[in-house]
Amino acid sequence: MAHLTPTPVIEPVQDRTMILNMGPQHPSTHGVLRVILEIDGENVVRIMPDIGYLHTGIEKTCEAKFYQQVVPLTDRIDYLCPLTNNLCYALAVEKLLGLEIPPKAQWLRVLLNELTRINSHLVWLGTHALDIGAMTVFLYCFREREDILRLFEMVSGQRMMTSYFRIGGIALEPPLGFFDRVRDFADRFPAKVDEYENLLTGNPIWGMRTKGVARITAEDALALGATGPTLRGSGVDLDLRRDMPYSGYENFQFNVPLGKEGDVFDRYMIRVRELRESNSIVRQALDGMPEGPIKADAPKVVLPDREKMKTEMEALIYHFKIITEGFSVPAGEVYQAVESPRGEMGYYVVSDGTAKPYRVHMRAACLANLQALPKMCEGRLIADVVAAIGSIDIVLGEIDR
Amino acid sequence: MAFTPPITDVEQLKGHPALARLRDWNGNAVQGVKFDRDEMTIYLERAYIREACALLRDDAEFPFNFLSDVTCVDWYPSEPRFEVIYHLLSTVKKERVRLKVKLDGSSPVIESVTSVWPGANYFEREVFDLFGIRFTGHPYLRRLLMPEDWEGYPLRKDYPVEGYR
Numbered sequence: 001m002a003h004l005t006p007t008p009v010i011e012p013v014q015d016r017t018m019i020l021n022m023g024p025q026h027p028s029t030h031g032v033l034r035v036i037l038e039i040d041g042e043n044v045v046r047i048m049p050d051i052g053y054l055h056t057g058i059e060k061t062c063e064a065k066f067y068q069q070v071v072p073l074t075d076r077i078d079y080l081c082p083l084t085n086n087l088c089y090a091l092a093v094e095k096l097l098g099l100e101i102p103p104k105a106q107w108l109r110v111l112l113n114e115l116t117r118i119n120s121h122l123v124w125l126g127t128h129a130l131d132i133g134a135m136t137v138f139l140y141c142f143r144e145r146e147d148i149l150r151l152f153e154m155v156s157g158q159r160m161m162t163s164y165f166r167i168g169g170i171a172l173e174p175p176l177g178f179f180d181r182v183r184d185f186a187d188r189f190p191a192k193v194d195e196y197e198n199l200l201t202g203n204p205i206w207g208m209r210t211k212g213v214a215r216i217t218a219e220d221a222l223a224l225g226a227t228g229p230t231l232r233g234s235g236v237d238l239d240l241r242r243d244m245p246y247s248g249y250e251n252f253q254f255n256v257p258l259g260k261e262g263d264v265f266d267r268y269m270i271r272v273r274e275l276r277e278s279n280s281i282v283r284q285a286l287d288g289m290p291e292g293p294i295k296a297d298a299p300k301v302v303l304p305d306r307e308k309m310k311t312e313m314e315a316l317i318y319h320f321k322i323i324t325e326g327f328s329v330p331a332g333e334v335y336q337a338v339e340s341p342r343g344e345m346g347y348y349v350v351s352d353g354t355a356k357p358y359r360v361h362m363r364a365a366c367l368a369n370l371q372a373l374p375k376m377c378e379g380r381l382i383a384d385v386v387a388a389i390g391s392i393d394i395v396l397g398e399i400d401r
Numbered sequence: 402m403a404f405t406p407p408i409t410d411v412e413q414l415k416g417h418p419a420l421a422r423l424r425d426w427n428g429n430a431v432q433g434v435k436f437d438r439d440e441m442t443i444y445l446e447r448a449y450i451r452e453a454c455a456l457l458r459d460d461a462e463f464p465f466n467f468l469s470d471v472t473c474v475d476w477y478p479s480e481p482r483f484e485v486i487y488h489l490l491s492t493v494k495k496e497r498v499r500l501k502v503k504l505d506g507s508s509p510v511i512e513s514v515t516s517v518w519p520g521a522n523y524f525e526r527e528v529f530d531l532f533g534i535r536f537t538g539h540p541y542l543r544r545l546l547m548p549e550d551w552e553g554y555p556l557r558k559d560y561p562v563e564g565y566r
Contacts, residue, residue, distance in 0.1 A: 051545065051546065052544075052545060052546040052547065052548075055546040055547065057555060059531075059556060060555055060556055060560075060562055061562065063562070064562045095438055096438070098438075222466065222467060222492070223518055223519050223520060224518075224519055224520040225467070225468055225469070225518065225520025225521075225524075226520070236492065238492050243495045244495055332407070332437055332438060333437070333440075333442075334438055334440065335440065335469075335470070335488055335497065335499065337469065344469060346469060346470055346488070348470065348472060348486070348488070350474055358474070359474045359475075361470075361472045363469060363470040363472075363488070367523055367524075367527075368520055368523065368524075370523070371519070371520055371522060371523055400546055401546075
């Protein structure tokens with residue numbers, strides 16, 4: 001539907017090469033990525049990603065919504081890490097408003113963000129291994145992912161489209177027993193990562209499919225705008241959680257895993273080690289969870305508690321005004337970036353002083369990372385293209401928005 | 402929620418590394434500055450954008466060596482209508498700076514920075530696709546997200562949210 005021109009966008013340059021179309025409906029393209037390949041036998045001469053099949057115009061839609069109505073839209077951008085998107089948007093608008101977020105809300109945000117990172121990396125690991133031919137890992141990963149989705153359901157009422165972080169804090173207090181269940185998960189999880197590693201890390205077939213495959217140098221990765229594990233796999237030490245902390249990340253101790261070779265195996269190792277690091281951050285967040293409110297003290301922005309609405313006139317009035325008129329945000333602009341499981345996710349929000357954002361732009365980590373694909377694949381075998389696409393960890397919802 | 406008003410005086414901000422570097426290089430390139438909510442914005446003259454980016458990238462002491470993002474804002478119906486926005490990051494010093502170029506609605510053309518950062522390719526194609534800004538010197542300026550035969554530029558403010566159909 002998206003591209004009505006059926007002809008390939010590139011023509012073969014030599015007689016001996018041919019054009020091969022891969023996707024948009026292809027099991028290894030993780031959604032609707034279309035890749036046009038020029039091949040010489042089994043070797044890739046040129047490769048061109050074609051995107052836009054999932055474009056839904058979210059940026060345009062945001063301009064017609066109140067600030068608080070944009071939160072559910074952000075879930076749908078990157079459906080594997082909705083809470084990271086919620087957080088990034090909320091932080092951007094809070095910076096525009098100048099809101100102070102209470103510590104408990106910040107720590108809860110960190111806790112859930114790291115659970116989201118584990119969730120996203122598990123989906124990545126399972127599908128990536130499946131692409132390369134290791135079926136078992138997929139089933140193992142989705143077993144643990146199910147636990148995390150149950151935690152999300154418990155805390156926000158939704159498994160995937162959580163919308164749990166609101167502007168000014170968090171929607172609800174986590175239910176009784178939530179922290180115990182998270183701790184239970186965090187205690188069990190490291191042994192599960194060992195299981196995945198037993199299946200893959202030392203596996204000679206996995207090594208042959210990943211080691212030395214789809215290399216990219218640090219210079220190329222930086223110049224192409226790659227971030228996250230795709231950049232760190234090449235040895236560039238950049239993690240926004242540590243380098244430009246947000247939402248209280250400066251209170252947590254964690255390592256940033258780095259690769260050397262910049263190949264698929266390094267990117268795999270980084271994500272597996274990040275699973276353990278994220279689990280450790282989850283435990284730190286549980287141990288040090290402060291007490292206190294979960295919403296900022298800003299009655300004109302944050303919805304009041306239901307209890308107060310039944311007893312206090314002001315709370316009822318504010319609730320009515322926020323729902324019907326929204327809240328106005330002082331004019332200005334903010335670029336807020338967070339470290340999503342895929343790299344630098346940035347929200348650029350422009351306000352003109354009204355209750356609706358003048359412009360919301362999302363800097364999609366995958367969009368930039370995808371540009372590294374030609375560098376990784378050209379001159380290599382077709383089978384390696386599948387490994388390379390998997391190793392970038394693309395989410396088409398985020399790329400196309 | 403009291404705010405300190407944005408600082409727009411060039412002299413007050415001249416200590417900022419990116420601004421100092423740009424002013425040393427060419428006093429005409431910088432049109433204005435804004436420091437608001439801890440974020441630095443430098444308004445540049447349209448003709449100098451590619452050279453300014455190369456200069457900031459290659460600076461020895463304070464390199465803004467990473468292009469985070471290129472986007473655009475449409476201020477229809479006021480003129481100059483478009484603002485093309487570049488978010489630069491220094492991976493060494495962990496600092497950000499925002500470059501802005503204003504473009505008229507009648508001739509929204511600007512030089513591409515793909516020769517400085519190849520990663521600008523998709524970002525500029527997206528801006529071309531959704532705003533109709535033309536980037537000269539871009540290697541492959543085609544629509545990125547919308548269909549090839551789409552009419553109009555959806556993120557412009559005179560384009561209805563529901564579309565024309």
